[in-house]
Amino acid sequence: MSGRPAKLALANGSVFSGISFGAEGEIHGEVVFNTSMTGYQEILTDPSYNGQIVTMTYPLIGNYGVNEDDVESKGLSLRGFIVKELCDEPSNYRSTESLDSYLKRNNVIGLQGIDTRALVRQIRIHGAMPGILSTSDLDDASLVQKAKDGPSLVGIDLACEVMPKEAADWSSPLVSLGRPVQFGAAAGADTGLHIVAIDYGMKWNIPRYLRDTGCRVTVVPGKSTAEEILALNPDGVFLSNGPGDPEPLDYAVETIQSLLGKTPIFGICLGLQLLGLACGGKTYKLRFGHRGANQPVLNKATGKVEVTSQNHGFALDADSLPADVEVTHINLNDDTVEGIRHRQHPAFGVQYHPEAAAGPHDSHYLFREFVELMRGVTA
Numbered sequence: 001m002s003g004r005p006a007k008l009a010l011a012n013g014s015v016f017s018g019i020s021f022g023a024e025g026e027i028h029g030e031v032v033f034n035t036s037m038t039g040y041q042e043i044l045t046d047p048s049y050n051g052q053i054v055t056m057t058y059p060l061i062g063n064y065g066v067n068e069d070d071v072e073s074k075g076l077s078l079r080g081f082i083v084k085e086l087c088d089e090p091s092n093y094r095s096t097e098s099l100d101s102y103l104k105r106n107n108v109i110g111l112q113g114i115d116t117r118a119l120v121r122q123i124r125i126h127g128a129m130p131g132i133l134s135t136s137d138l139d140d141a142s143l144v145q146k147a148k149d150g151p152s153l154v155g156i157d158l159a160c161e162v163m164p165k166e167a168a169d170w171s172s173p174l175v176s177l178g179r180p181v182q183f184g185a186a187a188g189a190d191t192g193l194h195i196v197a198i199d200y201g202m203k204w205n206i207p208r209y210l211r212d213t214g215c216r217v218t219v220v221p222g223k224s225t226a227e228e229i230l231a232l233n234p235d236g237v238f239l240s241n242g243p244g245d246p247e248p249l250d251y252a253v254e255t256i257q258s259l260l261g262k263t264p265i266f267g268i269c270l271g272l273q274l275l276g277l278a279c280g281g282k283t284y285k286l287r288f289g290h291r292g293a294n295q296p297v298l299n300k301a302t303g304k305v306e307v308t309s310q311n312h313g314f315a316l317d318a319d320s321l322p323a324d325v326e327v328t329h330i331n332l333n334d335d336t337v338e339g340i341r342h343r344q345h346p347a348f349g350v351q352y353h354p355e356a357a358a359g360p361h362d363s364h365y366l367f368r369e370f371v372e373l374m375r376g377v378t379a
């Protein structure tokens, strides 16, 4: 292992000593863990990790390098990246760079050589908490104090840092990356429908899927108003994923409230949480969240279990939801809300990621259901 000595300190006083990779320096963030075995490049480029230091539970990371295609946004929004062991001899025909040099180039601090199992146990028992990752200060007491003094992400709008400033058309489908077509013969067939996707820090595989359903897609900034969106004549509005606490995003809640009943709505992750808030529900912070590609979800309508990809630390409170909102999906690990549907208006959402990237493909049907919902309303 090359690299410099580096430490992670948690706000509860725990300190982990290891070796740095990637960039050097010091960074504060909420320390969380992800249970995916692969897909680290998609995780690194998922804007929903803005403000967080991500620990991978799988013990060897970096073995297939990085490439130019497996990116979910234009940059890396997470604060730091922790692994048990970094593979320094990546081997894959698609690899163009090592994970070490990718993190260096993108100015993200990496830490390896710590007992990630012990760290994950701390987070599971005490909850996701603020931490500090440093290659410059190696004094335990000073680091713990800095971890405690740093901001919590509760109550902060982290989405405004990663949302686009301008609207743009989205043209590339999944096949443009050589990824398998998911909608059979119907893939890419023009439906004539227009989706406006509100981007709060959207993963790019979502608009790729929306294009694959045969719809035209316009991506608009998360601060767009209902008037601006309706002026684009959408057949449906999509609410994207995004980082942080949903409750401070009052501008988004207001927009969704004004759209509800005027156009079909589909939300993913933060999008589901904002839809729930717009319907009068409440959100709360989970102890350690759901992050990984192996979360079991029950679809209550079909009785089928989907294995899903997830990344969230907040959840909708089922008891807070009004009677006209139905819980359609639940998480089988902890019974939390994984999907909702409005009984009066054409609006639904899921807490998990049907676009995968990375993860299982069990839930693609939801994109088709959105098209059917739009067709039903438009016909």
Ligand SMILES: NC(=O)CC[C@H](N)C(=O)O
Binding pocket: 048, 240, 241, 242, 243, 244, 245, 246, 268, 269, 270, 271, 311, 312, 313, 314, 315
């Ligand atoms: N991936 C997401 O959209 C995450 C939603 C929200 N930021 C949460 O942590 O719960």
